[in-house]
Amino acid sequence: MTEPLTFPPKKDPQKRSATPTRPPEARSRASLALTAAAAEGRFALQVCDECQIVQYPPRDACMNCIGTDLRWNDVSPKGHLLAETTVQTSTKLFFRERAPWRMGSVKLDVGPLILCHIHGDCTRDSAVKVLNRLDKSGQAVLIAIPLERSDHMDDDPQLRALSAHPKHRRILITDAWNPNTPALARALLDAGAATVFVGEAESWRPHPNRDALASMANVEVLPLDVTDTSSVQKLAGEIGGKTDILINNARFLRPGGVLSRGDTGFARDEMEVNYLGLMRLAQAFGPGMCARTADGVNSAAAWVNILSAYALSNTPEYGCYSASNAATYSLSQSLRGEFRSSGLRVMNVFVGPTEDDWHAPLPPPKVLPQSVARSVLDGLNDGLEDVWCGDIAKDIRDRWRKNAKVLEREMTFGSDGA
């Protein structure tokens, strides 16, 4: 059984920090679909339309009938561990620094034989379940785990390297004012986070979350205004070197599209907080976090953006807010590319309309703070890049994937009598 991870000793500033190294990133284009599935935690393999044979490794033509219609379907992740080895030496620095490394062959119940990482709790010649996860290169890898969960199995070093688990990590939530902040802080602490820093703008004004946050141990509320570059830089100077996960939940939201507003005032605020806020945070915290991705138990692991699902396709009732989120989403894709070499993961949590004053006119279902917290925690546990929170977010995702233009037309109906 996996031993529980112990809290790391205080870092010796005289010692060299491990530089971020990465497992191999190169993949064929076909294989990137496995990565796309891993990005949202699915175990999917190619299945031939003609003969239904499940394929692996990813390919461009069926190994049974050479048909070229191969569809990525979710399939059973169960299989049997047939053979294993412990690699003691590798020509790749990433594995050399982490040797010995356990890997093996698993015969999947659905057919193919896969090579994969092996969780420490797997026993020889046993039934296993295979997870599809992103590694430090941001590419899909498969890892076999036992069928039965054990208490500390998330602490297995190979599995933990594929996640951004909060345990023993120090986490910054950027906006104390957001209704979801107390639930987020609570969930992170319950998952074993060492410290939760909470950024608070306009500290002189009372806000409803203050008491809840003050009552939690290991929460530190610190001044942070994401619209103010010097405020962001000041906080980064204080805690940037010990921020392992950053959750950007800062949000400026007002209803309305272009014509319902008389000027660009609110739009400017939306861009200042939602879009430029992310940029300021990334410029201040990003480089330090990127340098600390190989820093042991409390290494920097993930950058989390909480976005509106309408970032994908605009809803004119919140047209300008949607537009600012579309910009933020696009910027997060740039950050993915810029963080890639360090292994720091960017996770976007797309949220449907939330249960708060600004969404009061909308009918249910609406997303509660606890749901946002659960989505963030699940995403960090599973090392995801894209998380969809709430039924509306999932609905938008499915329609957008099916036909983005049809979705756009659905979202932009006119009203009669106009």
Added chain:
Amino acid sequence: MVKARQNYDGVAITAPFSMPYQRYSIDTAHWWIAKALRGSLTAANLKPSDLDGFSVASFTLFPDSAVGLTQHLGLCPRWLDHIPMGGASASVALRRAARAVQAGDANIVACVAGDTNHIDSFRNMLSSFSRFAQDASYPYGYGGPNANFALLTDRYMKEYGATREDFGHICVAQRDNALRYQNAVMKKPLTLEQYMSARPIADPIALFDCVMPCAGSECFLVMSEDEAAKRNLPYAMLGGAIERHNAHSEDDIQLRGGWTMDIDELYAMSNCTPDDIDLLQTYDDYPVISMMQIEDLGFCAKGEGPEFVRSHDLTIDGDFPHNTSGGQLSAGQAGAAGGYIGMVEAIRQVTGTAGGTQVKNASIAMISGFGMINYDRGVCTSASILKTGARA
């Protein structure tokens, strides 16, 4: 009913040449190939312009192929082949060259394999080996072939009760043989104790289960028997040759190779049985694969390989001479030339020119090849049987 293959009558294999290997080389594959080619041509007293057929196997020629080599070396062949099959390349090159000679498409074919080994080239080669390896093998610890063969060995041991000592027998005997082969990279004796206590590489594989990558090249010539006789060259004849690719893909783990599909035909074509084989040259990048070949080539039943190596003496003077020049495990693995080392040694053996490694009265030799771990298993297999044509 599949039409029976035609025989390989009238073909002579001659002028074997091995360029002494080096652990690391600053020279290129082109240089190594030129050296081996020159060696065989000199042995046959031929000029480059006498060649009209050319077959090349190499991993490190990039960006060149056999095509670039023709211009580089000033050759003008009317028959040109590039064999990208690594450890299976020798028998494949030979059978194709033999057919070209039989058909009159070429008169004299040089079959050459060679690779260089720069300090960094093993790592570079690993990173660009195959698409499936890149996508689905290397991300898992980047153990390269060591990891693949560790998995195969692990399963083989479990399935058939082989022990590490059994694999050790193969390695220790080959080291004995290598001490009698002047070109071998390994010059020191190896004991079973040393084998057993060696540093682990990828369990259950340890240091002496692995080959040492090096630079080197090997060459031989294929021509008609008349041509060889006219030139007074010692030569071997080809009894038969087989190749097979991606065999038994339904097996979850590769515990048998493509030889099993064609081996009966190989013996039938060659008019002999396993009992008639005087020496066996298997492809030995890891001992488990040699053990598998001993089974799949018909020397014992599947699963009896461990018992076979326990009860036979695999050295040059033993009752089952195996990898008489030390094989890759002790002579070194010179890239694609690793696929040729057993062939070139076998030609020397049946022509009575093997010198220090000569098996007494050797007249029938079997050579087997295995190559290309594309994902989880070796895809290519080959084998051939050589017989004495004319001794030196």
